[in-house]
Amino acid sequence: MNMISDLHTPLLLQTLEAQKRAFAAELPATEAVRRDRLRRASAMLLRHAERFIAASQADFSNRPAELARIFEVFFPLEALRNAEKQLARWMRPERRRAPFPFSLFGARAEVQYQPLGSVGIIAPWNGALTLLFLPLAPVLAAGNRAFLRPSDLTPHCGEAAAAAVAEYFDPEEVAVATGGHEVSVAFSALPFDHLLFTGSTNVGRVVARAAAEHLTPVTLELGGKCPVFVLPDADLPLTARKLGAGKLLNGGQACIGPDTLYVPPQLAEPLMAGMDEEIRRQLPRGAADPDACGLIDERQYQRVASLIDEAVAAGVEARVLGNPGSTRDPQRRVISPTVLINPPAHLRASREELFGPVLVLRHCSDPLAVLRQTRGGDKPLALYVFSRDTQAMQRILDESFSGGVTLNDIASHFGVHDLPFGGVGHSGLGAYGSGKEGFKRFSHARAVYRQAGPFALTGVARPPFGKFYEMAIVKALKRQEQCYADVKPRKNAART
Known part of the structure; x- marks a missing residue:
């Protein structure tokens, strides 16, 4: 550990150890205790909603209050309320089949979900409060304590979260660590x-x-270049509306936002025209529109602007969507959605996650060929397909890898409580979600076997070996031999 983090570790560790002591003293975490914490978290969001919205607007350049209310208050509140409703069902042990013949004598098997202890939650700047508070739903429902770390790039959100949590929770239940980058390291x-x-x-x-x-077990929710496949039979007006709205969402700063669009050449122009219409409808004044969401800071603004400028300098066609009279606003750090058409592979737009109001469009007549060519690369966090043909969409799913999928829409799978949310490979490790999958992620699935009757499960494996061994082991193996009698070895395997 470096010297800077050494300065912060003792205070952080003191809070964590206090949570662990309180957790151990409380066991078992009853349904009533868990429900109380969920309800306090919901009340906290409602009471501090306006402060959270103001903090989000202070950290972002030109973020509409309506957008902040949806992201930072409504989404986590819905997750907490859903967890409160489903809590009793989630906590029930899940029955499993006990092995025959022991089940005949009353043996039972089940999984009991046991809380882990203290869970650390590190939120990103693009979802400064929603991805800090939304995971509280499964974490608290599972009976854990939580230690929250807001992004150091959103200090106003961090201070607002710390004040709100301190009002509704003891530090031994839920705590917030604020400060700069050195705190994140520690x-x-x-x-x-x-x-x-x-x-x-x-x-x-x-x-x-x-x-x-x-x-420490980790769940990593990362990112990647999320692909979109538009098939020839897609509902083009619907697809255009969804893609236009998807690139505008949070100024394009979303880990599951569309990144690379694969579209048949004959549909490219009408699709971009439809996207242009949708963006003009939402932001009639272009980059100058008050509802346009800006990039988080100057570094991100320059990164996105230089990514576009590099492609244009290389001769790539860049189609700016929306009002052409206002395409960039440096003061508010707003860039109009821009489509880069068929950029070469060596450009940053082709290699890096765009994470802004930019979309790469590639002409594609055979999606399956694209998937086979890119199969060895990084796996994206999300994948999207627009089509009316369910079989064609399923073929794309069968040939691809991704953390999650939405068909005929953008990012909707994230809002389904009972779906797991997570990446695979470079886009993440593990999945949680705001519903039952998250409850299971932040619990230990403990196996419980209840023996009953005159026979013990391990009795057949202990001498003296007699009739019970003959019945349970020898005859069982002979029956299995008959089941697999028609399975022949491969020639090479037989030769060796």
Whole structure:
């Protein structure tokens, strides 16, 4: 650990150890206790809603209050309310089949979901409060304590979260660690019982290495270049509306936002025309429109602007969508949605996650060929297909990898409580979601076997071996031999 993080670790560790002591003293975490914490978290969001919205607008340049209300209040509140409603059902042990013949004598098997302890939650700047508070739903429902770390790029959101949490929770239940980058470094190295990180792949590697020192289990929600496949039979007006809205959402700063669009050549122009119409409808004044969401800071604004400028300098056609009279507003850090058409592979737009109001469009007549060519590359966090043909969409799913999928829409799978949300490979490790899948992620699935009757499960494996061994083992193996008698070895295997 470096010297800077050494300065912050003792105070952070003190809070974490207090949570762990309180957790151990409380066991078992009853349904009533868990429900109370969920209700307090919901009340906290409602009471501090306006402060959260103001904090979000202070950290972002030109973020509409309506958008902040949806992201930072409504989404996590819905997750908390759903967890409160489903809590009793989630907590019930799940029955499993006990082995024959022991089940005849009353043996029973089940899975009991046991809380882990203290869960660390590191939120990203693009979902500063929603991805800080939304995971509270499954974490608290599972009976855990939570230690929250807001992004150091959104200090106003961090301070607002700390004040709100302190009003509704004791630090031994839920705590917030605020401060600069050095706090993030120290926080990720704490010995949590589980650590959830949402952010970039590069930072995710650093967090995973730090957590490995304590063998801390991690869930990493990262990103990637999320592809969109538009098939020839797609509902073009619908597709255009969804893609236009998808690129405008949060100024394009979403880990599951559309990145690379694969479209038949004959549909490219009408599709872009439809997207242009949708963007003009939402933002009639272009980059100058008050509802246009800006990029988080100057560094991100320059990154996106230079990515577009590099492609244009290389001769790539860049189609600006929306009002052509206002395409960039440096003061408010707003860039109009821009489509880069068939950029070469060596350009940054082709290699990097765009994470802004930019979309790469590639002419594509055979989606399956594209998938086979890119199969060895990084797996995206999300994948989208627009088509009326369910079989064609399923073929794309069968040939592809991604963390999640939405068909004929953008990003909708994230809002379904009972679906797992997570990446695969470079786009993440593990999945949680705001519903039952998250409850299971932040629980230990403990196997419980209840023996009954005169026979013990291990009795057949102990001498003296007699009739019960003959019946349970020898005859069972002979029956299995008959089941697989028609399976022949491969020629090469037989030769060796």
